[in-house]
Structures are given as structure tokens and as C-alpha cells.
Amino acid sequence: MSPDARIDITGEVCPMTFVRTKVALERLPVGGVLEVRLRGDEPLKNVPESARDAGHTVLGLEPLEDGTWRLLLRREAGPC
Amino acid sequence: MLSEPQIQRYARQLLLRDVGERGQEALGAVRVLLGLDGEVGDTAAAYLRSGGTEVERLPTAGAAWADMSPLLGTRARRPVAVAASPGPPEGERIVVGARGGVHMVWSLGDGGCSACLRGATRGLDPPGGGSAGIQVGTLVALLVQRRALGIAPPMEGVEVSGVGAISALAAPACTHQPPAVPPEVLAELVRHLARSLPDEGCAVLVGRGDRIRVVPMENAQNAHHARDPEAFPRPARTAFTVEPRAWLALLRATEAAGERLVAIAHSHPDGGEHFSAEDRHSAAPDGQPLYPGVAHLVVAFRPGRPAVGRWAVWTSGDFAESECPLPQQS
Numbered sequence: 001m002s003p004d005a006r007i008d009i010t011g012e013v014c015p016m017t018f019v020r021t022k023v024a025l026e027r028l029p030v031g032g033v034l035e036v037r038l039r040g041d042e043p044l045k046n047v048p049e050s051a052r053d054a055g056h057t058v059l060g061l062e063p064l065e066d067g068t069w070r071l072l073l074r075r076e077a078g079p080c
Numbered sequence: 081m082l083s084e085p086q087i088q089r090y091a092r093q094l095l096l097r098d099v100g101e102r103g104q105e106a107l108g109a110v111r112v113l114l115g116l117d118g119e120v121g122d123t124a125a126a127y128l129r130s131g132g133t134e135v136e137r138l139p140t141a142g143a144a145w146a147d148m149s150p151l152l153g154t155r156a157r158r159p160v161a162v163a164a165s166p167g168p169p170e171g172e173r174i175v176v177g178a179r180g181g182v183h184m185v186w187s188l189g190d191g192g193c194s195a196c197l198r199g200a201t202r203g204l205d206p207p208g209g210g211s212a213g214i215q216v217g218t219l220v221a222l223l224v225q226r227r228a229l230g231i232a233p234p235m236e237g238v239e240v241s242g243v244g245a246i247s248a249l250a251a252p253a254c255t256h257q258p259p260a261v262p263p264e265v266l267a268e269l270v271r272h273l274a275r276s277l278p279d280e281g282c283a284v285l286v287g288r289g290d291r292i293r294v295v296p297m298e299n300a301q302n303a304h305h306a307r308d309p310e311a312f313p314r315p316a317r318t319a320f321t322v323e324p325r326a327w328l329a330l331l332r333a334t335e336a337a338g339e340r341l342v343a344i345a346h347s348h349p350d351g352g353e354h355f356s357a358e359d360r361h362s363a364a365p366d367g368q369p370l371y372p373g374v375a376h377l378v379v380a381f382r383p384g385r386p387a388v389g390r391w392a393v394w395t396s397g398d399f400a401e402s403e404c405p406l407p408q409q410s
Contacts, residue, residue, distance in 0.1 A: 019091045023082070026101045054097065 001059065001072060003035035004028055009047070010039040010068055017043040018050045021073070025056060028075040033059065036071040044069055081105075090132055103229050107132045110228040114138060115163035116176060116220070118209040123217025124162065128224060160224055165204035170194065174223050176216060177204020181242035183216045184249065187223040192234035195256040195395065200237065200249075215240055255373030258391035259342045261285060261292050263407040270387050270406055272296045273347040273379050279316035285343040285377075286334050292342055295330060297322050319358075320346045343391075345377040353380040355392035355399055369394045377404055 007024045009017045017038065024034050038047055048058045051073050059072040082090070082101055086108075093099045099107070112128055114121055115138040125135045134157065161168045165177035175186045175197060184204065188197045207216050219238050226232040237249030265285070273281035276299060284295045300323045301316035312321070322330075334341060344363075348356075355363075355378050363369060363376055376392040376399070389404030 015095055016091060019087065019094050022094060023087060023101050027081070 001033060003072065004032040006035040006037070008037040009043060010037055012043075014042055014046065018047055021047055021051060022054065025051070025054075025073060025075045030075055030077045032075045034073045034075065036073065037064075037068050038071060039068045047071060048073075086132075093131065098229050098231050104132060106230065107225060107228050108134075109158055110134070110224070111136060111157035111159050112224055113159055113161045115161065116207070116217075118207075119211075119213030120176065120207045120209070120217040120220065123214045124220040124224075125217075127218055127221035131221070131225060133224065133228065158228075160227060162220055162224065164206045165201040166198065167201065172227060173197075174220055174227075175201045175204075176207045176220060177201055178207050179204055183207055183212060183240040184237060185216060185219045185223055185240075186235070186237040186249070187227055187232060188235050189227050189232055190234065193254045193256050196235060196252050196254050200235075200252060212240065212244070215244060215246075219246070255375075256393065256395050258375055258393055258402055258404065259285070259287070259292065260290075261343075261404075265292050265294055266389070266404070267407045269294045269345055269377075270379055270389075273345070274381065274387070276347065277381060278349050280318065280320040280347050280349060282320045282322060282344075282346040284330060284341060285345065286330075286337075286339045287342045288337070288339045297326065297330070300326075317349060341371060341374045343375040343377050344371070345379065347387075348378055348380045351380050351382040353378060353388045353390050355390065355401055359392070360399055363392070363399065364394070379406070 005024055005028055007020055009020050012020060021036055028034060036047065038044060048061060048071060052058060055078045056076050057074040059074050061069060061071050063069055082104060086104070087094065090104050094101065094104055110133050112133055112135045114125055114135050116124060121137065125137060128135050160172045160174065162174040165175050167173055167175035172189050177184055184201070186197055186200050188194070207213060219240065223232065223236065223238065233251065235251040237251065239247050239249050269283055269285070272283050272294065275281065280299055280301070282297045282299050284297060285292050286295055287293065299316050299320040301312065301314070301319045301321045304312040304321050305315050355376060359376065359378065372394065378390050378392065380388045386408060387406050389406045391402045391404045392399040
């Protein structure tokens with residue numbers, strides 16, 4: 001799946017990991033897909049969970065060869 | 081779109097569901113004209129500014145708001161005025177006051193009723209200072225932010241008791257503006273009035289809370305006209321009367337059901353859409369409304385054209401008319 005936007009939060013720490021993700025999702029139209037590159041246990045657990053709590057859909061989460069993870073989120077309607 | 085420094089600065093509140101980037105932009109699009117001194121004003125200003133809202137402290141707190149109207153009207157940003165009771169006469173505004181040690185903060189926005197706000201804040205003393213003032217100041221900031229974010233109803237209020245307990249205040253049921261009647265209820269009303277043609281029809285809208293229903297009434301004008309043409313010179317084609325016994329029964333049933341009269345409706349088969357001089361006299365024979373807080377609705381019927389509706393609501397010593405859009409009849 002080809003995302004509509006990409007962000008890299010591998011250099012961020014909480015809470016900026018989800019702040020970046022939330023702002024990027026809000027800038028997408030409803031139905032748009034965001035690719036998030038992330039690293040570490042905390043964002044791996046919290047970013048998908050926070051995205052779900054905000055009403056968005058987690059389309060996939062997969063490890064990459066360089067030790068980072070690729071998270072795909074679909075922007076849903078309603079508050080971000 | 082927020083800049084990188086703004087994202088860094090407001091990161092914590094960007095996480096809030098009702099804020100986000102668009103909400104933060106909305107907070108920044110408001111300019112607060114703050115006419116409060118002391119702890120209340122200082123606290124409100126501090127919270128609003130730290131949240132990204134511009135605040136202009138007015139040096140003339142408590143002065144006539146007429147002097148401030150140029151400020152309200154000329155700012156590029158959306159102005160929200162904050163002041164002690166009675167506050168400014170128009171615009172989006174927050175009004176603060178105290179009575180018997182209890183503080184109240186009322187907020188009015190688009191669609192809110194100024195007369196209701198005046199009623200809720202009438203006679204309030206200026207807010208106090210100290211810890212109570214700090215607490216009230218935080219609530220002032222909160223209500224401004226809720227209005228900026230578009231999550232506040234047209235009118236909302238908060239009360240702070242003498243010991244600091246905070247509770248929401250119920251906005252009064254507005255009787256200064258036409259009631260919000262669901263289209264299906266209006267359609268039922270129009271159908272009933274149409275069945276009375278060529279005579280005038282009449283009905284009452286009663287309600288409890290947001291629920292409103294139609295109570296069809298019978299126009300007894302012709303019977304009165306036949307019995308006493310001097311006292312009732314007009315026939316039912318140009319006038320309506322509800323039998324006193326039927327009216328009394330309605331009032332009793334309404335009270336028993338915990339409902340209230342919302343509006344009295346009648347039709348004009350001749351097409352006249354206005355609340356006529358005769359209507360006004362009947363509704364307020366001595367210059368005061370017989371049923372304070374009850375709206376009147378005129379539905380005009382015109383052959384070949386849809387019915388036209390007009391509200392008449394008692395406001396500032398007279399009936400003010402406004403359009404009542406009616407649903408298309410099938």
C-alpha cells in the first residue's frame with residue numbers, strides 16, 4: 001500500500017512521538033494513509049494504541065531490516 | 081498550519097481530543113478583550129496566553145461597554161469579551177459575577193440569547209479576589225477556550241460555591257427567541273391547520289425539555305359568532321376562539337404531564353402572514369402578554385402556494401416577528 005504521507009519519529013521521545021503522528025493524521029483527508037517510521041518499545045506500544053483511541057485505523061505494523069518499524073494508519077472521520 | 085515552534089510549544093494540548101492542530105489554530109484565532117482586574121483577570125490572562133490565545137487587558141474594566149464597541153467590531157481576530165456583570169451588550173462574551181459568596185461565570189456565543197444572559201447575570205456583584213478569584217479566573221479561561229474550539233453550546237455557565245465546589249449551571253429555557261420545533265412537528269401542525277380551511281385553524285405546541293408536540297384545538301369562533309355577533313363580530317374565516325373549557329382542560333393536562341406551553345398557533349386562510357394588530361391585541365390586551373414566555377405562530381395559506389410561517393415572540397415590550405420555515409407538504 002502506498003501511503004499519502006510519511007513521517008519519521010525515530011528521533012522523537014514521548015509525547016512528541018504521538019504529537020507528530022496526530023498532527024500528520026490531521027493534515028490528511030479522511031481515508032488518507034500515513035506511514036510512520038518508529039523505533040523503540042515505548043512508541044511501538046503507545047503510538048498505535050493512541051491512534052486507535054483517537055478513532056483511526058491501524059492498517060499494519062511491520063519490522064524493517066534496520067531495526068525500525070513501519071506503522072500504517074488510516075485517517076478516520078471525527079476528532080483527531 | 082502550525083509552525084514547528086508552535087507544535088513544540090503547544091505539544092501537550094495538541095494531544096487533547098478537542099484541540100489538535102485545528103483546535104490550536106482556533107485558540108490562536110481568538111482575541112480576548114479582558115475587562116477584569118485582580119486575581120480573576122490575572123489568572124484568566126495567564127491561562128489564555130499560555131494556551132495560545134491573545135489577550136488584551138482593558139484599562140477600563142467596569143466602564144461603559146459602549147465605549148468598547150469599536151474594539152469589538154474592528155478586530156481582525158474573532159473577539160471574545162470578558163467582563164464583570166452586566167458585561168458588554170453584544171457579541172461573544174463571558175460575564176462574571178458573585179452573589180452571596182457564590183461565583184458564576186456565564187458564556188454566550190453565536191445563537192445565544194442576550195436577554196437570557198442579562199437575566200442570568202442581573203444583580204451580580206463584582207467577582208472577589210484571593211483564591212476564589214484564581215479559581216474563577218481558570219474557569220473564565222476554560223469557557224473562552226471551549227467557545228474558541230466550537231465545543232460550547234450557545235449559552236453555558238459554571239458556578240463556584242463558597243467552599244470551591246464547581247458545578248455546571250443549566251442554561252435557562254429561552255423564551256425570547258422562537259422555539260426550535262422539529263420539522264415533523266411543524267408538518268403535523270400545518271396538516272391540522274389545513275384541515276380547518278376555509279376557516280382559521282388553531283393549535284398549541286406543548287413540550288417538556290426538547291420534546292415538543294402538537295395539541296390540535298377546535299376553532300369555536302362560528303358558534304360564538306352565531307350566539308353573540310356583537311361580541312364576536314367576525315366568523316371563523318377571519319378569527320379563532322378556543323372554548324374556555326377546552327383551554328382550561330389543556331392547561332390542566334399540560335401541567336399534569338409536566339409539560340409547558342411552548343407556542344399558540346393559528347392560521348390565516350386569507351394569506352396574511354403577519355401577526356396582525358388584532359392578533360397582538362388578543363395576545364396582549366393590556367400591553368402585557370397573557371402568556372409570558374409563550375410564542376405565537378401564524379401560518380398563512382395561499383392557494384397554489386405552500387404555507388408561510390411567522391413567529392411572534394414577546395421581546396422588549398412588543399411582539400417581534402421572524403420567519404418560521406415550514407416543511408414542504410406532500
